[in-house]
Amino acid sequence: MTALGRPGTRGLVALAAIMAILPALLPNDFLLGVATLVGINAIVCVGLNLLIGYAGQISLGHAGFFALGAYASTILVGEFGWPPLAALVAGAVGVALLAVMIARPIMKLKGHYLAMGTLGMGVVISIVLDQEVELTGGPDGMPVDAFTLFGWEPAGEMAWYWIVSGLLLVSVWLALNLINSPIGRALRAVHGSEVAAAVAGVDVARYKVRVFVVSTVFASIAGSVFAHYSGFITPSEASFLHSIELVTMVVLGGLASIFGAVVGAAILTTLPQLLAFLHDFEMLVFGAILIGTMIFMRKGLVPTLAGLARRWRR
Amino acid sequence: MTILRVEGLTKTFAGVSVIDALSFTIASGAIHSIIGPNGAGKTTLLNLISGLYMPNAGRIFLGDTDITGLMPHALAGHGIARTFQNLQIFFNMTAVENVMVGRHLRADRGFLAALLGARRIMVRDAECREMAEEIMRFVGIGGYIGSDTGSMPYGALKRLEIARALAAEPRMMLLDEPAAGLNPVETGAIDDLIQAIAETGTTVVLVEHDMRLVMGVSDHILVLEAGRKLAEGGAREIRHDPKVVEAYLGHAGRNR
C-alpha cells in the first residue's frame, strides 16, 4: 500500500487545503484568532481521542496537563530566562514523566481507574497552580513572554495561525501513523475483545500507558503554544470544567476518529466565541450535548455521518 | 517429548474447587483431547493454561519453562495460542485484520517508529497481510479475504478464529469447542483441518463435546469429572472405560 493509499491521507490533504484557504475567507483578525484557538484545542483533542477512542480510557484531568505545559513555558522563560523552545520541550518531557508515573500502576488494574486518577491529578494541579502565588502568580494568573526562536518572533494573528495550523497537521499525521500501524490495530483489537487481544500477545496495559503519555504530551505542547499566543495564563486553564470541555469536544466529534476530534474542537470552540449571549447557558448546552450524543449518536458526529454517507452510496 | 506438564493444579471459586489437584502431560506434536460432562472444568483448565485465570495451587510447565501465573500476552510469546468457546472475533475489524492481530508478536512494534510512520513498519505490515491471507486460504476461508466480519457466517467465523490462532505460529494450540454449533459436514471439515494443523508440527489440545470428532482425531484423551482426572488414554481405551461411560451416561449406561 503506497503512502497515498493509506487510510486518512485524503483527510489530511483536505485538512491542509482547508487550513490554507481559511485566512482568505475570514474577514477579520478576531475570526482568525478563533481559528487559531480551534487549532490549539484540536491538537489536544487529537491526542485525547487516541486515549478515549482507541485505548478506551477516559482522562478527566487533561486540562491539568495543558496547564502544566503552559506554566512550564511561562515560568521557565519568564523567571529563568530559558529559550522558549527549550521550555516547551522541557514542559513536554516533564508532563510525559508525570504521565508515566501515574499511569503505569493504574493501567494494570481492571476498570476505570484512570478516570479517577486523572481526576485527582487534574484537581491537585489546579489547586497547586492556584496556591503557589510566588511561583505562578496565583488565581490572578501571570503574563507570558513572547515566543522567540533565534531572534525571530511571530508577529500578529496570521503568523500564529500558520504556526498552529502546521502543528495541527503534524499532530494529525502522527496520530494517523499510529492508528495505521500494528500498534493501532492492536488497540482496535482491544476494543473488539480485550481477552482475545491479550491471548494474541497484545500487552494491553503497556499500550494504554503509551497512548496516555502521547496524549498528555500533545496537551502539554498545545498548552505551551497557547501561553505564548495568548500572552497571559491563569490557573483556570487546569480547571475540571476545562477538562470536561475537552472530553465533550472529543465525544461530540467522534470517538476513534481523528478528524472527528478536529471537528468537535472546531464546533465547541467557535460556538461560545461567536454566540456571546450563550455564555450563561454554556454549561447547560455542553451538558446537553454530552448526554444527547451518548444516547442518540454514540459514535459521534464524524463516524455517524461517514456511516450515513456509506449507506447512501449503496 | 513432553510439551505441557501440569502438576497438582487447583482452582477454586468462592470455596468451590473447579479444578482439583490435577496432573497430566501432553506429548509434543500430538492431538490431545480433553472431554468430560458439563461442569467438569474443561474451559477452566484452558483458561488456566492460557493465563486468563491464576491457579490457587500447582504448576504448569511448557517444555522446561515454568509458566505458572504468567499473563496471557506473555504466554503468547512462549508459543501458546487459543480459540474461544463463545466467539471472540474482533467485529470492529475486517477478517484479514483479525488474522493479522494474531501475528502481533511478529509485527514491528516499535512505538516511536509507528508514530513517525517509518517505512520499515509498512513493509513488515504488507508481509504480515500476505501471510494472513495465506493462512486464511489454508484454513479454508480464502473466499472471505476481502470481507467484513459482520457479513460472515458462523462456520467461517469459527475458522477465522483458528486462522488467527495459527497466525502466531504457535507451539501449542488450544481449541475450545471448535465444532460447537456446526453440522456434521462442517464438523468433518474441522476434523481435517485439525489433522492438517497437527501435521505442521503444532501440538493441538482440543476441548470438545462431539464424540465422533474426538474419537476420530485424537491421539490421546484426558477425561475430566468435577475438576479431577477420571481417565486418560487412547480412543479405544476411553470408549470402553466403565468409569467414563458411567460419568457420561449414568448407571444405566453401564450395561450397554
Add this chain to the structure above:
Amino acid sequence: MAVSADFLQFLFSGITVGAIYGLVGLGFAIIYNASHVINFAQGEFVMIGGMTTVSLIGLGLPLLVAVAGAILATVGIGLLFEKLAIEPARDASIVALIIITIGASILFRGAAQVIWGRNFHSLPSFSGDDPILIGGAAILPQSLWVIGGAGAIVAGLQWFFNHTLAGKAMIATSHNPLAARLVGINTRFVLMLGFGLSAMLGAAAGILIAPISLTYAGVGVMLGLKGFCAAVLGGLGKPMGAVAGGLIVGISEVMTAGYVSSAYKDAVAFIIILAVLFFLPSGLFGDRGTERV
C-alpha cells in the same frame, strides 16, 4: 493527658464535614452497586437539595415543609435522570455511561446557574446558632444536627438493606445481576431505587450542611468529587466503607488545614484518591479480585 481544645474543635469540624462526604460517598456506592456506573452527577443532588430548600423557604414555607419538598424534588429529578438518560443507554459501554453522568452533572449545574444565578445563599440553622461548649471546643448546634442526621440516615439504610426485601434485592443485584434476575428480582426497579436513594442522600447532605457552609449553584462540584474520593477510599461499592471513607477524608482535611496549611485543604481528598489508586486500589474494605481480564 488533656486533649487540646483546638484538636477537639478540629475533630468535631472534621466529623461534621466528614459526615457529609460520607453521605455523598454512600450515594456513589449505592448507584455503583446497582449498575457499576460512577454517577458523577451525585454532587448535584446535594446542590439541588440545598438550593431548592432555599427557594421554598423564600416562598414562605416553614422549614420542615421546605426540607421535605426539596428532598422530594431531588428524588424526582434523580428518577427522571435515571429514566431519561441512564436507561436508554443501558447497553452502552461503561465509558459512555460515565460520560452521560458527567454531562448530567454539567447540565444540572448549568440549569442551576440560570435559575438561581451565581449568588451564595444560606439556610437558617435548625436550632439556633449559639455554640455549645464541649471540653473547651465550641461546637455549632448545626454540627450536631449534621452528625446526628447522617447517623440516623446511615442506620436507617443499614436496616433497609438487611431487613427489607427491597434492600436485600439491591444487595443481591450488586453481587450478581444475572443471578438476581434469574430469581425474579426486577433489576430495572433496583436501578431506579438506587438512584432514588442516592438522590435522597445527596439532598439530605445538602440541606444539613447549608446552614454551616453557604450553598450556591456550583457547590456540587467539590462536594461530589470529594464524596467520590470517600467512596473510592472505602472501596467502591461498599456503603459502610464510603461512610468511613467520608469521615477519614473530612477529618484529614480539617487537620491539614489546622496543622499544616489551609491553602491545600481542598487537595487532601484528591491526594488520598491518588494514594488509594497506587497502594490499595480496592480501597479499605473492597474485594480483592483474582481475575485478570
